[in-house]
Amino acid sequence: MEKITVVGSGYVGLVSGTCFADIGNRVICCDVDPFKIAMLRKGEIPIYEPGLKELVEKNIEAERLFFTSEIGDAIEASDIIYIAVGTPMGESGEADMRYVHEVARTIGQHLNRYKIIVNKSTVPVGTGRAVEQIIKENRKNRFVKFDVVSNPEFLREGSAIEDCMNMERAVIGATSDEAAKRIAELHAPFRTRIFQTNLESAEMIKYAANAFLATKISFINGIANVCERVGADVTAVSAGMGLDSRIGGKFLQAGIGYGGSCFPKDTFALSYIAEEAGFDFNLLKSVITANDEQRFVVVNKLREALGSLQGKRIGVLGLSFKPNTDDMRYAPSLTIIPELVNQGASVRAFDPIARQAARNQIAEYYEDFGSIEETLEDCDACLILTEWSEIVEMDLTRVKELLKAPVMVDGRNCFTTQKMADEGFNYYSVGRPAVTVGSIHAVESQTLSL
Numbered sequence: 086m087e088k089i090t091v092v093g094s095g096y097v098g099l100v101s102g103t104c105f106a107d108i109g110n111r112v113i114c115c116d117v118d119p120f121k122i123a124m125l126r127k128g129e130i131p132i133y134e135p136g137l138k139e140l141v142e143k144n145i146e147a148e149r150l151f152f153t154s155e156i157g158d159a160i161e162a163s164d165i166i167y168i169a170v171g172t173p174m175g176e177s178g179e180a181d182m183r184y185v186h187e188v189a190r191t192i193g194q195h196l197n198r199y200k201i202i203v204n205k206s207t208v209p210v211g212t213g214r215a216v217e218q219i220i221k222e223n224r225k226n227r228f229v230k231f232d233v234v235s236n237p238e239f240l241r242e243g244s245a246i247e248d249c250m251n252m253e254r255a256v257i258g259a260t261s262d263e264a265a266k267r268i269a270e271l272h273a274p275f276r277t278r279i280f281q282t283n284l285e286s287a288e289m290i291k292y293a294a295n296a297f298l299a300t301k302i303s304f305i306n307g308i309a310n311v312c313e314r315v316g317a318d319v320t321a322v323s324a325g326m327g328l329d330s331r332i333g334g335k336f337l338q339a340g341i342g343y344g345g346s347c348f349p350k351d352t353f354a355l356s357y358i359a360e361e362a363g364f365d366f367n368l369l370k371s372v373i374t375a376n377d378e379q380r381f382v383v384v385n386k387l388r389e390a391l392g393s394l395q396g397k398r399i400g401v402l403g404l405s406f407k408p409n410t411d412d413m414r415y416a417p418s419l420t421i422i423p424e425l426v427n428q429g430a431s432v433r434a435f436d437p438i439a440r441q442a443a444r445n446q447i448a449e450y451y452e453d454f455g456s457i458e459e460t461l462e463d464c465d466a467c468l469i470l471t472e473w474s475e476i477v478e479m480d481l482t483r484v485k486e487l488l489k490a491p492v493m494v495d496g497r498n499c500f501t502t503q504k505m506a507d508e509g510f511n512y513y514s515v516g517r518p519a520v521t522v523g524s525i526h527a528v529e530s531q532t533l534s535l
C-alpha cells in the first residue's frame with residue numbers, strides 16, 4: 086500500500102487516482118477548484134465517464150480515496166505525488182506549463198520527507214528536470230531528498246477506466262533506478278508491461294504516440310478523399326490495409342478529423358518543440374492542416390446534396406468530439422455548425438450527454454433539442470457528427486418520415502452504403518460512393534478464411 090497524492094482532479098487525475106485507490110493504495114486527490122472537490126466529496130462526478138461514479142463511490146466507502154483542496158497538507162501526508170494538472174495550448178501552440186510549475190513550487194514548499202514526484206501530465210521534454218529544479222529552489226530543508234519520475238497517461242476518454250485498469254504499457258522514466266522500481270511496483274496489480282527509460286525519452290514517448298495516432302487519422306482521411314474521387318470505399322481500404330500487422334487496423338476510421346482535449350493541442354505542442362529544437366516538422370504540420378480542412382468535407386457534401394445551404398434547415402446529431410464523453414474541447418461540431426450558419430442554414434442539434442457543455446460554447450448558432458425525433462422534424466437534411474450508439478441504432482424509417490427529404494450526410498460512416506440504399510436514402514458519407522435513391526450497390530467487402 087502506497088500513500089499517494091494526486092494534484093489535479095480533472096479527467097486524468099480523477100480516473101488514475103481512483104484506479105490507484107482501487108488496487109489498494111491510499112489516495113488523496115486534490116484540486117485548486119473548491120467546487121470540484123465539494124462535488125467529489127459527495128460522490129458527484131464533474132465529468133461524464135462510464136463507470137467512474139460507481140468506482141469513486143466504492144473507493145470512498147472503502148476509505149482508500151479522499152478529496153481535498155488543502156494541497157499542502159495532502160502533499161505532506163503522502164510519499165508519492167502525482168502531478169496531473171492541465172497543460173493547455175498556449176498562444177503560439179506551445180504547451181502552457183504554468184500549472185505544472187505552480188504545483189512544483191507547492192511540492193517544494195511542502196517537502197517534509199523523501200518523496201517521489203511523478204509527472205502524469207503531457208509535458209515537453211525537459212519538464213522533469215525543470216520540476217526537479219523548482220522543487221530544489223523552493224524546499225525549506227535542502228537535505229530532504231526526492232526523485233522525479235515521468236509516467237505519462239495513455240487513457241482515452243469514454244473508456245478511461247478500462248484503459249487504466251488494463252493499460253497496454255506503463256512508461257516510466259526516472260532520476261533514479263530505485264524510484265523507477267517503486268513506481269513499476271505500484272503498477273504490478275495492473276499486470277501490465279513496464280517500459281523503463283530516461284526522463285526525457287518518457288516525456289517524448291507521450292507526444293510521439295499521440296502525434297502518430299493523429300497522423301494515422303489524417304492519413305486515412307486523405308485516402309478517403311481520394312477514394313471518393315476514384316470510386317473506392319475507404320472502409321474496405323482500411324480493413325484491407327489493417328490486415329497487415331505492420332499497419333494494424335486501429336485508428337484508420339475515416340471521418341471529420343480528430344478533436345478532443347489532446348490530439349489537437351499535443352500535435353501543436355510537438356510541432357512547437359521541434360521548431361524550438363531547430364527542426365521544421367513539416368509532416369506533422371500537414372497532419373494538423375489536413376485535420377482542420379477535413380471538418381469542411383461534410384459541409385461540402387451538404388451543399389452537393391442540397392444545392393445551396395441558404396435557407397435550409399439542418400438537423401445535427403452528435404456534438405461531443407467522440408461518443409461516451411461530454412468533452413467538447415476541439416469538437417468538430419464547434420467549427421462545422423458555425424460554418425453551416427455562415428452559409429445561410431439554420432441548425433437544430435441533439436447530443437445525448439454533451440448538451441450543456443455544447444451550449445456553453447456555441448449556443449448562439451443552433452437550437453438545442455432533447456431527442457433525435459424533435460431535432461430532425463421538418464429538416465432538409467440530417468448531419469451526423471458523433472457516432473453515439475443512440476444515433477447508430479436510430480430507427481431509419483422514422484428518420485425518413487421526419488425529414489422533408491431523405492437526405493443524410495454522415496461524418497462518421499455509421500451505416501453501410503447497402504443499408505442506406507435499401508432504406509431509400511440519399512446518403513453521403515466519408516470516403517465512400519454517394520448513395521442516391523435508386524442507385525445500385527456493390528456487395529460489401531469481406532474477409533474469407535480458406
Ligand SMILES: NC(=O)C1=CN([C@@H]2O[C@H](COP(=O)(O)OP(=O)(O)OC[C@H]3O[C@@H](n4cnc5c(N)ncnc54)[C@H](O)[C@@H]3O)[C@@H](O)[C@H]2O)C=CC1
Nearest residue numbers: 093094095096097116117118169170171172184206207238
Ligand atoms: N483528458 C485526457 O483524456 C488525457 C489527458 N492527458 C494529459 O493529462 C493532463 C491533465 O489533463 P485533464 O485531466 O484532461 O485536464 P483537466 O483540465 O480536466 O484537469 C486539470 C485539473 O487540474 C486542476 N489544477 C490546475 N492547477 C492546479 C494546481 N496548482 N493545484 C491543483 N490542481 C490544479 C484544475 O482545476 C483541473 O481540475 C494534461 O497534460 C493532458 O494532456 C493525458 C492523457 C489523457
Ligand SMILES: O=C(O)[C@H]1O[C@H](OP(=O)(O)OP(=O)(O)OC[C@H]2O[C@@H](n3ccc(=O)[nH]c3=O)[C@H](O)[C@@H]2O)[C@H](O)[C@@H](O)[C@@H]1O
Nearest residue numbers: 238239240241242336337338340342343344345347406407
Ligand atoms: O493524450 C490523451 O489525452 C489521449 O488522447 C487520445 O484519446 P482521446 O482524445 O480520449 O480519444 P481517441 O479515441 O483517441 O479519439 C480522438 C479523436 O480522434 C478521432 N478518431 C479516432 C480514431 C479513428 O480511427 N478516427 C478518428 O477520427 C475521434 O473521433 C476523436 O475525435 C489517445 O487515444 C489516448 O491514448 C491519449 O491518452
